[in-house]
Amino acid sequence: MNAVEPSAEPSASWDAPYDTFSKKWNYYPRDVIPMWVADMDMPHAQVIIEAVMRRITENRIGYPGQGGKHLAETLVARLSERHGLHGLPAENAVFMSCVPGLHATARALTAPGDAIVVQTPLYGPFLDAISTARLQRQDNPLVPGPNGYEIDFDHLETVITPATKVLMVCNPHNPTGRVWRRAELERLADVVLRHRLWLVSDELHNELVFDGPYIPFASLSTELAMRTITLTGPAKTFNTAGLSTGITISHSAALISRVRAITHGLVSGCPNVLSEAAWLAAIATPEGDAWHQSTLADLRANRDQLTAFLHDHAPRVAYHPSEGTYLAWLDVRAYDWGKEKPGDFLLEHARVGLSDGLGYSPTGAGHVRLNFATTRPVLDEALNRLKPFLA
Numbered sequence: 569m570n571a572v573e574p575s576a577e578p579s580a581s582w583d584a585p586y587d588t589f590s591k592k593w594n595y596y597p598r599d600v601i602p603m604w605v606a607d608m609d610m611p612h613a614q615v616i617i618e619a620v621m622r623r624i625t626e627n628r629i630g631y632p633g634q635g636g637k638h639l640a641e642t643l644v645a646r647l648s649e650r651h652g653l654h655g656l657p658a659e660n661a662v663f664m665s666c667v668p669g670l671h672a673t674a675r676a677l678t679a680p681g682d683a684i685v686v687q688t689p690l691y692g693p694f695l696d697a698i699s700t701a702r703l704q705r706q707d708n709p710l711v712p713g714p715n716g717y718e719i720d721f722d723h724l725e726t727v728i729t730p731a732t733k734v735l736m737v738c739n740p741h742n743p744t745g746r747v748w749r750r751a752e753l754e755r756l757a758d759v760v761l762r763h764r765l766w767l768v769s770d771e772l773h774n775e776l777v778f779d780g781p782y783i784p785f786a787s788l789s790t791e792l793a794m795r796t797i798t799l800t801g802p803a804k805t806f807n808t809a810g811l812s813t814g815i816t817i818s819h820s821a822a823l824i825s826r827v828r829a830i831t832h833g834l835v836s837g838c839p840n841v842l843s844e845a846a847w848l849a850a851i852a853t854p855e856g857d858a859w860h861q862s863t864l865a866d867l868r869a870n871r872d873q874l875t876a877f878l879h880d881h882a883p884r885v886a887y888h889p890s891e892g893t894y895l896a897w898l899d900v901r902a903y904d905w906g907k908e909k910p911g912d913f914l915l916e917h918a919r920v921g922l923s924d925g926l927g928y929s930p931t932g933a934g935h936v937r938l939n940f941a942t943t944r945p946v947l948d949e950a951l952n953r954l955k956p957f958l959a
């Protein structure tokens with residue numbers, strides 16, 4: 569956590585969507601522009617708001633009759649039609665948001681002493697899921713290539729041991745914004761099959777893709793699908809993280825029954841009725857689609873603005889434009905801001921709150937993650953504040 573001096577009122581020159589209920593906007597003093605936790609500042613889709621309201625006003629917030637069946641079927645149909653993920657049985661689903669899904673799958677697919685291999689830097693809760701389950705973590709650090717971070721397949725072979733039981737993947741990748749290409753996924757699939765691993769693929773950012781396509785891991789082959797558990801949800805694409813829902817789903821009934829055994833009595837496995845209404849409105853209405861398309865266009869414009877800004881004003885920042893997500897991973901080791909936690913420096917001096925890279929594995933030292941899902945005035949102001957330090 570970054571320590572700062574307390575509050576000043578926000579400057580009148582920028583348009584802060586300050587909101588008492590927002591974690592993002594309440595973490596730092598009010599004069600800081602928060603660009604950390606993965607929440608978007610864009611307004612929610614009206615169709616989602618109305619669907620949630622309707623569930624309440626129609627007096628339908630008791631125990632749900634169907635336990636998410638219709639939602640699971642709708643989602644499975646969308647994954648098949650839009651993303652080529654066919655044959656996923658809707659009944660092989662446990663509804664829970666993705667972080668519990670990471671913890672549950674880590675435990676369901678391993679025994680004490682086992683190891684899980686990950687590509688780092690990586691969204692912190694993956695690392696937490698492995699350590700709290702008291703498993704070994706095997707890091708295969710990503711390497712910067714000409715077109716962004718790449719998987720080091722040679723190193724991956726050296727990291728895997730007989731104790732390795734699971735490969736965990738994040739696609740699109742938080743924090744680097746990479747969207748793994750088919751050839752990369754196929755090489756990973758080959759590793760999974762040769763070493764008889766289980767595959768957990770967190771695809772929560774799946775519909776936030778600029779340079780794609782997004783290819784669901786489980787779509788590669790039936791053999792791979794039977795070894796894969798996919799986690800996804802509406803939280804990122806439709807900005808509904810506070811409704812706290814998601815899905816853990818697999819072609820393999822056996823894998824899902826292992827997850828059910830771990831979560832039994834701890835999570836209901838059904839969607840909360842309000843999140844179910846929201847998710848259905850998001851994925852099964854033309855209005856949900858329209859919101860998604862226009863938000864994606866805004867995010868792409870922000871990504872492009874950030875890329876141009878860094879190119880023009882921050883030649884020493886190593887950065888590859890994000891292909892997906894609304895997160896940018898900036899290597900700022902060339903600056904003399906304290907090698908470990910440059911985010912602290914930028915917080916104190918620029919009054920911009922970024923995520924320090926160390927939270928994403930030791931290789932994240934000297935990096936920051938910047939969330940660019942904000943309004944144009946806020947992005948402009950944040951970049952103006954960073955400019956003198958990046959020159």
Ligand SMILES: Cc1ncc(COP(=O)(O)O)c(C=O)c1O
Pocket residue numbers: 606664665666667668691738742770772773801803809812813814
């Ligand atoms: C890759 C990834 N997985 C999971 C989560 C959190 O998931 P949830 O809110 O559904 O638990 C995030 C949030 O930023 C994320 O980026």
